[in-house]
Amino acid sequence: MKRYIKTLAGIIAISLTVTSLFSCSSSKKEESSEETVTEPATTEAPTEAETEEEFRKAEAREEMTITWLSDYDLNPARHEKRSSALEIFEDVFGGKINYVATTADGKYDRLAEMLNAGETVDMFPYEQGAFPEGLTRDLYAPLDPYYEELGMDTGIWDDMQEVIDMYSYKDGHYVIPYSFTNPVVLTYSRKMIQQEGLSDPYELYKQGSWNWDTFMDMMQTFKENTPDGTTRYGISGELGRAALASSGHTVVKKENGQLVNNISDPEIAKAEQMVIDVSQQGLYRSNWLEHFDTDGNILFYAMGTWTLGESNALNDDKDLMIVPFPKSPTSDRYYISCDHNARLLARNSQKGAAVATYIRCERLAATEATFADDKKTAATTPVKSAMGDVKSVITPEQYDALLEFTDPTQVFPIFDFGYGMGNNMYNYKGEGVLYSMEKNLTDGYYASWDNACEAWTGLVAGEVDRFAQ
Known part of the structure; x- marks a missing residue:
């Protein structure tokens, strides 16, 4: 050369x-x-x-x-x-x-x-x-x-x-x-966790005991401890997507080289029923936030890591940390929703x-x-405004954690064929079965997963049949 x-x-x-x-x-x-x-x-x-x-x-x-x-x-x-x-x-x-x-x-x-x-x-x-x-x-x-x-x-x-x-x-x-x-992680305040007498989720994750049960218990305790005149929530953000991915199972799966309707999978049912329970117990705040809550009234913020830098800058007194969405209590592996490049x-x-x-x-x-x-x-170098104010910053500890969360040998990046099967399954305009699973369950449209699954399974089956032809 x-x-x-x-x-x-x-x-x-x-x-x-x-x-x-x-x-x-x-x-x-x-x-x-x-x-x-x-x-x-x-x-x-x-x-x-x-x-x-x-x-x-x-x-x-x-x-x-x-x-x-x-x-x-x-x-x-x-x-x-x-x-x-x-x-x-x-x-x-x-x-x-x-x-x-x-x-x-x-x-x-x-x-x-x-x-x-x-x-x-x-x-x-x-x-x-x-x-x-x-x-x-x-x-x-x-x-x-x-x-x-x-x-x-x-x-x-x-x-x-x-x-x-x-x-x-x-x-x-x-x-x-x-x-x-851009993995969807849970951002939380270690300061708030300590004040509530709760276990640190990241430490639980490292011990392998960060699961849906401990997650629900923490949110319920946080809400039960609500001071007078205040409204508390357990979580905001992309709960639906993170919960579905954490099951480790997909709505459309590959079986013997063919795509198969898997919406009735028992592990998916458990994850989605958990989402419905979060909604019905008043633990989910549906208002859209682009950063961790600055008022200290939401325990977890589920969102891609594009929000982390600003969350840190706006909450520099809260000692923020991140953790993958919890796993099923019966699983030995963590799964995560993220961008695949x-x-x-x-x-x-x-x-x-x-x-x-x-x-x-x-x-x-x-x-x-x-x-x-x-x-x-x-x-990890802070991004500052022209006036010298910190607009975004990532801590070295958070950076190291994210390297682990995007390492497939540590936290597995889930892929569901359904997200790429056309508008009837998903699109960014708020349409399709998978979008409904992410949004409608958190917004309380269904009383149970059985009702929701019955409403959507025919649509999934139709799209799977289209790809089989």
Whole structure:
């Protein structure tokens, strides 16, 4: 390769990386293994590094040039640093990414149009609704022929094998997640826990005794201790999604290679009945909050970690900590709802090897130990306003805990095919069976899980039958 190309070790040593564990899932750039860092604008002549960048792009190997269709660019904006994944892809493998812009709402139709017109698309973003619904439109190709380029035998995917197998469908693996971010956790105040005479949930988690029973007992005790003139709640936020995931079972499961309606599963029934009990006992506050309650009247806040930095800044006197949603009392494993970061190979792409290589670069950027110190430093550095006020901050202890919560060997990231089976099952506009399971149970629409299950099972069965045809 050209004279200035760095080795992987060199790239890792000099790259400033910022963790995406705490990033909002709606921020598209941050779905990579780290976010880019903006540098001050300058009007100076091009630097040696800028000249080198232009030369590098000109020297990119054609067979490693990928056309990326998305509503966000993987290339850095001017005065931004490249992500570590892109740096490895370009400098080590001679790759290049050509960005084709589309809209968030229209990207699936645009992909179909381009493929049907014979236009080039190689790589497409994975998100919750992309798979397996996209297969009904023949949008993607499996990655199995490119396992060598993915580096499957190099050891970097060893702790992901169970997750990768979970995504296998029909003739192969269309989704191979390289990392997990934004887990739905419970934020709580250790100061409040101590004042109420309760056990620390994180300590219970480490002991393996943080389960639905201890969780319910804590919330009930907190509410029973409500001072006069005050209203207390046990929890707010995404209780429905977190509880369903914690069962370790999915509404749609894979059985003998086929999708199966599993909404009547006994473990799901237990988790959903717990949600109904929380609602009926007045333990759930339905008002939407984007941070941990500053009034000290809600014990737990269930939300993705994109809210954690602001929660800390607004509650700097409460000693906040995080913990996964509790497990079933009969389970020996914790399960969590989170974002699964991946890229999809477009149908008819002639650059499957290049796309697989880029995914490998994302995996390297997410797992290489040499990145760890810089990531932690960047993630735990307070974000301040122009006036010097702290707007967001993550503590080192919280950061270390989140690394554990996104390690599939410690807390397993659940995947339900149902979330990607079209609008009748789920969408962000508040429609579909799974959305109803997340929202309607907490809002008290059903007196029992049996009633809710009876109302929804036919819809799930219909969608499963559609995929079987």
